[in-house]
Amino acid sequence: MSRASPPAAALRSALGALALAALAALLPSCGRAARSDADGRFLVGVSQANLTEPWRVAMTEEIREEAGRQRRLRMIYADAADSSARQIEDVRRLMGFGIDLLIVSPTEAGALTPIVREAYARIPVIVLDRAVEGYDYTLFIGPDNERLGREAGRVASGLLGRRGGNVLEIEGRSGSPPSLERSSGFREEIGKRADVRLFEPIVADWLRDRAEDELAARGPSLPPVDAVFAQNDAMAYGAWRAFRAAGRAGTAFIGIDGLPGPMGGIELVRKGILSATFTCPTGGKEAVGYAMDLLLKKEGIPKKIYLRPRLVTGESLAGGASSEARAGPGASPRRGPIVLGFAQVGAESEWRVANTKSIKSAAAKAGIELLFEDGKQLQGNQIAAIRSFIARKVDVIAFSPVVDSGWDEVLREAKEAGIPVILTDRRIGLKDDSLWLSFMGSDFVEEGRRAARWLVETLKDRDEVNIVELQGNPGSAPTIDRKLGFEEVIRDRPSYRIIASESGDFFRAQGYSVMKGILAAEGRRIDAVFSHNDDMAIGAIQAIKERGLKPGRDIVIVGVDGIKDAFKAMAAGEMNCSVECNPILGPQLMKAVQDYMAGKDLPIRMITSEGVFTAATARRDMIGREY
Ligand code: AHR
Numbered sequence: 001m002s003r004a005s006p007p008a009a010a011l012r013s014a015l016g017a018l019a020l021a022a023l024a025a026l027l028p029s030c031g032r033a034a035r036s037d038a039d040g041r042f043l044v045g046v047s048q049a050n051l052t053e054p055w056r057v058a059m060t061e062e063i064r065e066e067a068g069r070q071r072r073l074r075m076i077y078a079d080a081a082d083s084s085a086r087q088i089e090d091v092r093r094l095m096g097f098g099i100d101l102l103i104v105s106p107t108e109a110g111a112l113t114p115i116v117r118e119a120y121a122r123i124p125v126i127v128l129d130r131a132v133e134g135y136d137y138t139l140f141i142g143p144d145n146e147r148l149g150r151e152a153g154r155v156a157s158g159l160l161g162r163r164g165g166n167v168l169e170i171e172g173r174s175g176s177p178p179s180l181e182r183s184s185g186f187r188e189e190i191g192k193r194a195d196v197r198l199f200e201p202i203v204a205d206w207l208r209d210r211a212e213d214e215l216a217a218r219g220p221s222l223p224p225v226d227a228v229f230a231q232n233d234a235m236a237y238g239a240w241r242a243f244r245a246a247g248r249a250g251t252a253f254i255g256i257d258g259l260p261g262p263m264g265g266i267e268l269v270r271k272g273i274l275s276a277t278f279t280c281p282t283g284g285k286e287a288v289g290y291a292m293d294l295l296l297k298k299e300g301i302p303k304k305i306y307l308r309p310r311l312v313t314g315e316s317l318a319g320g321a322s323s324e325a326r327a328g329p330g331a332s333p334r335r336g337p338i339v340l341g342f343a344q345v346g347a348e349s350e351w352r353v354a355n356t357k358s359i360k361s362a363a364a365k366a367g368i369e370l371l372f373e374d375g376k377q378l379q380g381n382q383i384a385a386i387r388s389f390i391a392r393k394v395d396v397i398a399f400s401p402v403v404d405s406g407w408d409e410v411l412r413e414a415k416e417a418g419i420p421v422i423l424t425d426r427r428i429g430l431k432d433d434s435l436w437l438s439f440m441g442s443d444f445v446e447e448g449r450r451a452a453r454w455l456v457e458t459l460k461d462r463d464e465v466n467i468v469e470l471q472g473n474p475g476s477a478p479t480i481d482r483k484l485g486f487e488e489v490i491r492d493r494p495s496y497r498i499i500a501s502e503s504g505d506f507f508r509a510q511g512y513s514v515m516k517g518i519l520a521a522e523g524r525r526i527d528a529v530f531s532h533n534d535d536m537a538i539g540a541i542q543a544i545k546e547r548g549l550k551p552g553r554d555i556v557i558v559g560v561d562g563i564k565d566a567f568k569a570m571a572a573g574e575m576n577c578s579v580e581c582n583p584i585l586g587p588q589l590m591k592a593v594q595d596y597m598a599g600k601d602l603p604i605r606m607i608t609s610e611g612v613f614t615a616a617t618a619r620r621d622m623i624g625r626e627y
Helices: 006-029 053-068 084-096 109-120 143-164 179-188 208-223 232-246 265-270 284-296 350-367 379-391 408-416 444-458 477-490 508-524 536-544 564-571 586-597 614-620
Strands: 042-048 073-079 101-105 125-130 139-144 165-171 196-198 227-230 253-255 276-279 305-307 310-313 339-344 369-373 396-399 421-425 438-441 465-471 497-505 526-532 558-561 577-580 603-609 612-613
Touching: 006 165, 042 053, 042 084, 042 143, 042 227, 042 284, 053 073, 053 101, 053 253, 053 284, 053 612, 073 101, 073 284, 084 101, 084 465, 101 109, 101 265, 101 284, 109 125, 139 143, 143 165, 143 227, 143 253, 143 276, 143 310, 165 284, 179 196, 208 232, 232 265, 232 396, 232 497, 253 603, 265 276, 284 421, 305 444, 310 612, 339 350, 339 408, 350 369, 350 536, 350 586, 369 379, 379 396, 379 408, 396 603, 408 421, 421 586, 421 614, 438 586, 438 612, 444 526, 444 558, 444 612, 465 477, 465 508, 465 536, 477 497, 526 536, 536 558, 536 564, 558 564, 564 612, 564 614, 612 614
Parallel strands: 042 073, 042 101, 101 125, 125 139, 139 305, 165 196, 165 227, 227 253, 339 369, 339 396, 396 421, 421 438, 438 603, 465 497, 465 526, 526 558, 558 577
Antiparallel strands: 276 310, 305 603, 577 612
C-alpha cells in the first residue's frame, strides 16, 4: 500500500488545521444563506478525492495558493482519503456550513454524481479533473485524457522506431473515466502499428507501490518489453523500479503528470528514468479564478475546459525545440494591434448572423484588427481566405469549418508559417490535433441527445412516433454530431422512428421546400420534426401550415439554436422546443487571442454552457436574449 508522500502528509496536516480553523470560525453561522459575508467574502468548499496521489497534493496546493491571493475567498478543505462514501459525506457537511460554491475532484464519477447534482441545485459547482455523469454541474475543468493517451501512443511509437516491439500499459483505477479514456487514446494510436504487440494491461490504481508489486509478481512471466506506458508518473516509476530489481534493461518508460519536485515526473525524465512524460495541469489555479468569476456572476463562463498537456523529454528539458503548438510569442513589445484573420462559414442562418456579429463586435471592443472573410458556404473559399491570412502574416487565424474534413494541407501551411489556428463553433475530424491551438464551441452530440430526450419525454404516451429529420449541411460537425446524439437516445426505443431525413443545409427556405416534399410523400404519418437548426424548423412550420396542419400540435417541432424567431414561434404555439446552441463566441475568442499573444497557455477545448427552451416558458425566456 502506498505511503502518503512527505508533502502530502505536510499538506494534509496543514489542510486539516485550515479546515478545522475554518469550521470553528463558521460554526455560529451554520446553515446561513449562500452569499458573501459582512466584509464581502465568500466561502468556498473544496472536496478532494485524496491526498495520497502526488498530483492531487499539487492540485490542492495550487488551490490553496491561488485562494490565498483572492482577498474575498475563505476556503474549507475536505480530504476523502479515496473513499467515495466519505466524499459524499464531506460534500454534505460542506453544504451544511453554507458554502457559496463547491470545488469537487471526485473519487469516482458514478458514485459522486447524485451528491454533485444535489449541490448544483443550490450553489455553483466546479468539477475538477474527473468528470461526473451528465451535465449537472456549473463548470468542468480537467485534462483531455483521450488526447493524452493518443499523444503517449505517438511517443511510444516514435521510441520503438522502425523495429516495432512489445508494449505494456499500466492503468490507473480500473473503469475510471480517466483510465478508460487514456487507454482508448493510447490503443487507438498504437493500434496503427502492425509491428507492435500490446500486452494485457496491468492495473495499479495510480499508485507507485502497486505498480512495482504487480510487476514484481508478473515480471518473470513477461516476455521482453520495449516500452511501458503508465497512466501516471508514479506508476511508471514503480514499473521502472521493478524492472531494475529484475535486472531488465532496454525498456523505455512513459508517464503522465509531469510534476516538479523530488521524484516528480520532470526529475524522473531529467534522471533518464522516464523517456517522456506530459505535464497535466491540475486545474487548481483555474478553478479558483473561475470560482471568483462565478461568485461575481460574470458572463461567458464555459461549461467545460480541457487543459493543454505539454510533452516533457530530455530534449525539451535541455531547451530543445518542441513540435507542439507553443504558447504565444509572449509579452514581446507589440507594434500596433493584434491582427486576427477570421474565415466564417457564411450567412445561412440567424444563428450565423449572430455569431458573426459577436465576433466583429468583440474584436472591435478588444482593439483587435479583424480581417473577416465570408466563406459563402464553400470550403474552397475558406481555404483561400486562410491562405490570404497566411500571406498577410496575421498573428492568429480563427475559423468555423463548414465541413469537418479536408483541412490538413492548409493547416500545415499555417503551422509552417508559425501562425496558430483557433477553431470556433465547429470541430474538425483531424486527429493530428497539433495543427490547431484550441477549440471553443458547443457539444453538438449533447445537443442532439437533449432534443431526443425532450421528444421522448413529451411523447412518451404515444404507441409510435414517426419523426422527420431536417439535417444541416452534409459533412459538417453539427449535422454529424446532432444526428449521432439524437439517434443514441432513440436507438433503444423502437416506437420512435425516423421516417424521412433530408438536408436543408441550415437554410430556412430549404427547410420549407424539403418539408413540403416530405409532407406530400408522408402526409399525416408525421408526428414530429427534429430540425438541426431553428431556421429550417421555421421553414418547415410554414410548409406544415400550408398543408392545412397545425404545427406545434398536429406535428411536434423541436429545433436547435434558440434564436429569437424560435421563441416567437414557441410563444405562438407553433413550435415546442429549441435546444440552445450559443453563437456568442466573440468574447471567448478575443480573450483566447489576447491570452495567446501574452504567452499564456490556452485550454485545448472550451465547451459553451447551454440550456433547453420550451413553449411553456418561451415568453419569459425570450426577454433580454442577445440573439
Ligand atoms: O455550427 C452551428 C450551426 O451552424 C447552427 O446550429 C446553424 O444554425 C448554423 O448554420
